[in-house]
Amino acid sequence: MERRSWAEPYKIKMVEPIRITTRAEREAAITEAGFNTFLLKSEDVYIDLLTDSGTSAMSDAQWGALMMGDESYAGSRSFYHLVDAVRDVYGYEELIPTHQGRGAEHILSQILIKPGDVIPGNMYFTTTRFHQEYAGGTFADVIIEEAHLPASTHPFKGNVDLEKLRALIDGPDRIPYLSLETNVNMAGGQPVSMQNLRETYELCRTHGILVMLDATRAVENAYFIQQREAGYETTSIAEILREICSYSDGATVSSKKDNLVNIGGFLALRDPDLARKARALLVAFEGLHTYGGMSGRDMEALATGIREMVATDDHVRARVGQVEYLGNRILKMGVPIVQPIGGHGVFIDAAMTLMHLDQELFPAQALAAAIYRDSGVRGMERGIVSAGRDPADGSNRRPQLELVRLTLPRRVYTQAHMDVVAESVGAVWEDRDSVRGLRFTYEPDELRFFQARFEEV
Numbered sequence: 001m002e003r004r005s006w007a008e009p010y011k012i013k014m015v016e017p018i019r020i021t022t023r024a025e026r027e028a029a030i031t032e033a034g035f036n037t038f039l040l041k042s043e044d045v046y047i048d049l050l051t052d053s054g055t056s057a058m059s060d061a062q063w064g065a066l067m068m069g070d071e072s073y074a075g076s077r078s079f080y081h082l083v084d085a086v087r088d089v090y091g092y093e094e095l096i097p098t099h100q101g102r103g104a105e106h107i108l109s110q111i112l113i114k115p116g117d118v119i120p121g122n123m124y125f126t127t128t129r130f131h132q133e134y135a136g137g138t139f140a141d142v143i144i145e146e147a148h149l150p151a152s153t154h155p156f157k158g159n160v161d162l163e164k165l166r167a168l169i170d171g172p173d174r175i176p177y178l179s180l181e182t183n184v185n186m187a188g189g190q191p192v193s194m195q196n197l198r199e200t201y202e203l204c205r206t207h208g209i210l211v212m213l214d215a216t217r218a219v220e221n222a223y224f225i226q227q228r229e230a231g232y233e234t235t236s237i238a239e240i241l242r243e244i245c246s247y248s249d250g251a252t253v254s255s256k257k258d259n260l261v262n263i264g265g266f267l268a269l270r271d272p273d274l275a276r277k278a279r280a281l282l283v284a285f286e287g288l289h290t291y292g293g294m295s296g297r298d299m300e301a302l303a304t305g306i307r308e309m310v311a312t313d314d315h316v317r318a319r320v321g322q323v324e325y326l327g328n329r330i331l332k333m334g335v336p337i338v339q340p341i342g343g344h345g346v347f348i349d350a351a352m353t354l355m356h357l358d359q360e361l362f363p364a365q366a367l368a369a370a371i372y373r374d375s376g377v378r379g380m381e382r383g384i385v386s387a388g389r390d391p392a393d394g395s396n397r398r399p400q401l402e403l404v405r406l407t408l409p410r411r412v413y414t415q416a417h418m419d420v421v422a423e424s425v426g427a428v429w430e431d432r433d434s435v436r437g438l439r440f441t442y443e444p445d446e447l448r449f450f451q452a453r454f455e456e457v
């Protein structure tokens with residue numbers, strides 16, 4: 001008999017009960033939430049795939065580390081443990097701790113962007129682009145075309161299109177840095193190849209443009225490089241991660257993902273002068289330079305999580321393996337999803353699923369609500385609502401990708417939970433023609449997807 005099964009490299013020591021609701025309860029809950037899954041109460045959710053952000057289960061070592069946190073206002077021992085962990089694992093010398101990823105994005109944008117600047121990036125992320133625009137800059141998308149095509153099976157859909165980047169460099173605008181995201185979230189958790197990282201860094205360096213990684217999901221990117229890129233088959237995840245970071249001048253990280261903690265983040269830099277500028281803003285917006293936005297215990301658990309995420313390759317293999325398990329089950333039912341299956345979630349192509357709905361009727365928002373109604377599984381819209389309005393003319397940005405994201409928390413759910421999710425997606429798919437479009441009843445000005453409310457059309 002062939003033996004190909006594998007299982008998670010951990011066992012469960014503590015459990016948290018979750019409740020299965022009735023269909024009537026879910027109908028009432030989603031209506032009350034204005035058809036926005038962000039506005040549901042978690043108690044009304046059965047399996048929560050809203051996000052992989054801050055939802056991971058910590059290890060016994062991390063819970064132990066919490067007890068060792070040094071809560072000194074200045075010079076906390078836990079801060080120095082964090083500095084050591086970031087230096088050892090990512091290879092950056094200068095650490096600016098923040099309360100979460102967007103705190104780091106804020107500071108980076110403020111120290112590098114001047115009004116009128118253009119910041120190229122491999123697809124936008126909501127908070128990243130917000131901070132670039134807030135600092136007076138304009139985001140320019142330089143990701144390869146395949147990233148916008150859900151069915152394209154390009155192995156590195158996160159790659160930078162070097163021709164698009166060159167055209168921008170040859171243009172009239174000042175470019176302070178390239179914002180380079182690993183395992184691109186909005187593209188469906190799609191990786192950048194090492195070759196592309198290397199070539200992009202070379203091109204930027206010759207033009208005096210810094211490369212700033214969004215290394216939030218760099219470990220998942222490292223895994224795909226190991227699986228897909230020639231020459232890396234036997235290289236460890238830890239080594240691949242170090243090499244990824246070597247092609248950059250710094251990074252912002254939301255520690256709520258790869259780093260296996262529930263809150264935290266950092267800006268890491270190589271240039272001490274730039275780090276000094278960042279620290280000057282840090283003390284105004286986040287906290288003193290030896291804690292930023294975190295408590296001592298947060299920093300201690302984070303330092304432990306950073307080492308744990310690369311201590312064995314089995315961790316990330318099981319993490320991405322679970323996503324692939326769910327994705328393959330959904331794919332087998334004929335449901336259109338972003339391919340290849342991503343690192344942190346399964347992204348359903350809502351435009352192809354609800355072909356009877358125009359994009360202005362918010363198909364992904366409606367599909368996420370329909371899945372919740374069916375089973376209490378909570379996903380998230382990643383389409384026209386998330387894309388927001390163009391600041392220049394106020395029109396809806398119409399992204400090519402209109403997706404529902406089913407995002408997997410790390411080390412939280414079992415394969416049986418994944419089976420329940422897949423069956424629910426299948427049931428909604430069978431009944432897709434009955435899903436109605438939505439219209440706004442409340443639309444916030446900024447990052448509208450978080451708090452917008454809708455009604456059925």
Ligand code: F0G
Pocket residue numbers: 050051052053100101102103125127128181185214216217254255256264265
């Ligand atoms: N960069 C990426 C690629 C992210 O996915 C996120 C957050 C951030 C930056 C911001 O970090 O939340 O710690 O302030 N993504 C979450 C998500 C919200 O659900 O995808 P944060």
